[in-house]
Amino acid sequence: MTVRNRRPFFYLAVAVICILLVLPVITFMINAFAFRWFYPQFIPAEWSLQAWERLQLIPPEGERTLTNWLALLGSSDVIDALVVSLVIGVGVTLFSVVIGLPAARALGMHKFRGKRIVEFMILAPTIVPSIAFVLGLNINFIRWELSGSLFGVALVHLVPVMPYVVLTLSGVFANYNPDFEDQARTLGAGPLRTFWYVTLPAIFPGIVVAALFAFLVSWSQYLLTFLIGAGRVITLPILLFASASGGNNAVIAVMSLIFIAPAILTLLVTSRYLSGESGAVGGFGRI
């Protein structure tokens, strides 16, 4: 073990690295509440919630009654986009875990002919850029009338999501002992009960990590949603990108904060499961 480090230079270096890295997130927090923050002020002289009011996330001052808060639900573009993003993200997460589980079990616990090819095929979307497949997909989805629908967008999100779900879960199954399942069967449990009472509790932590990654990868997709959503599926990144190329800084900052909130919450929850060797970490390269 290293001796506890007390050199001031060491602490300075660590502080500089950490502060530099979190600066983008800090600028969002400042910008979101800044009012008339003119150059060359370093810290805004005035603070306000005007951007939050403009995006109809909170009612204007003096009108913050319960009815007005509830009225926001139907009138704010940001809340609408948030709901669309959530619906797609949750749908993609559930579906990807359900179809990824058996595949991960096959890859994690069985040897079979062609296994390397199957692994290569499932991992291919993690390396090949989205732009390479989405252009061809776009034409076919228009033909199959899936373009511009929530279902179509969710279906496309499965392509970048599946590799990480399968990778994470197959790692879990590789360390899983199926003997308990045989014991449950011997004691008379059917396949469903065995899965529910034996398999599921054993692999549950792995499922949580896989699900969180699936959600985050879907949550952060811009290009796939843009091309397949065809302007009719407005998720948070679509809204944010549209205003990023020329909008009010405070408004952009508020939307960015809302967009990254679930991501940072996820990091808080998963950080103890994270180690660079788990396959899921590769998912961060894709967000």
Add this chain to the structure above:
Amino acid sequence: MIGERWRIPLMLAPTLIIIVVLFFGSLGYGFLQSLGWQPNIGNTTFSLDAYATVLFSPEYREQFWSGLWLTIWVSLASTFISAALALMSALLLRQTFIGKKIATFLFQLNLPVPHLVIAIGMIFLFSQSGLAARAAAQLGMISTPNEFPVMLRDAGGVGIILAYLWKEVPFFGIVLLAILQSVGEDYEDLARSLGANRWQRFRHVILPLVMPGLLSSSIIVFAFTFGTYEVPKLLGVRFPEMLPVMALEFFLNPDLNARAEGMALSMIIAAITLLIVVAYMWAGNRAVQR
């Protein structure tokens, strides 16, 4: 009962159907279209015209080659600089110190933050009226915003590289920290007891240990930075333009002939990334055989 023979194929089927139909099917369909096969507008013959137009026609030649060099430069620079910075950070953060938990959390904070958001953060930080310019003004280094160097939407892709650094340093860092922690410091202590100095311990102990992990994550980062759309779209210029942005512009052009050229560009992007991965795997196999 389903026969044992069909069990594994059935378990794999749902995932494979998604990947084969949506991913490989679209890739193949895009390839056919890049060869000029567009049955909906009556083209059912194959040709390499779209590739020739993109690569050699006087109209697009300069745009393509300048874009290709910019893309290669940005991807290489982002990968190498972030790998080096991450290695330095990981060597600091692996030590035991007061506040290590907080420092590690802050170090990892950008991991789940989407690239799009980091790109916007770069605008807030490094535009001519951004936080860095304001700091320079407060320190009396510049007096008007346009004295601050142009770092975003510049021809050299500096803004794009900066955004990737902010994203990829934590990514490399978490991989490196895991390797360093699982290996422990026994080898270094051994080298020290044999008289190796700090540089020698770094060069002959740490570097060989982290190299495989560093290389495989470099491939992920290179491939990602080579094919991303959002970051160069927000932080790049129109000339020279990164290839993914160019491909989408061709594709969204109302002229349906330009679509084949957009497809050709996206195939070139995919081919270059695949080439790098294959070269890496080939080199890896050779290293194992030796």
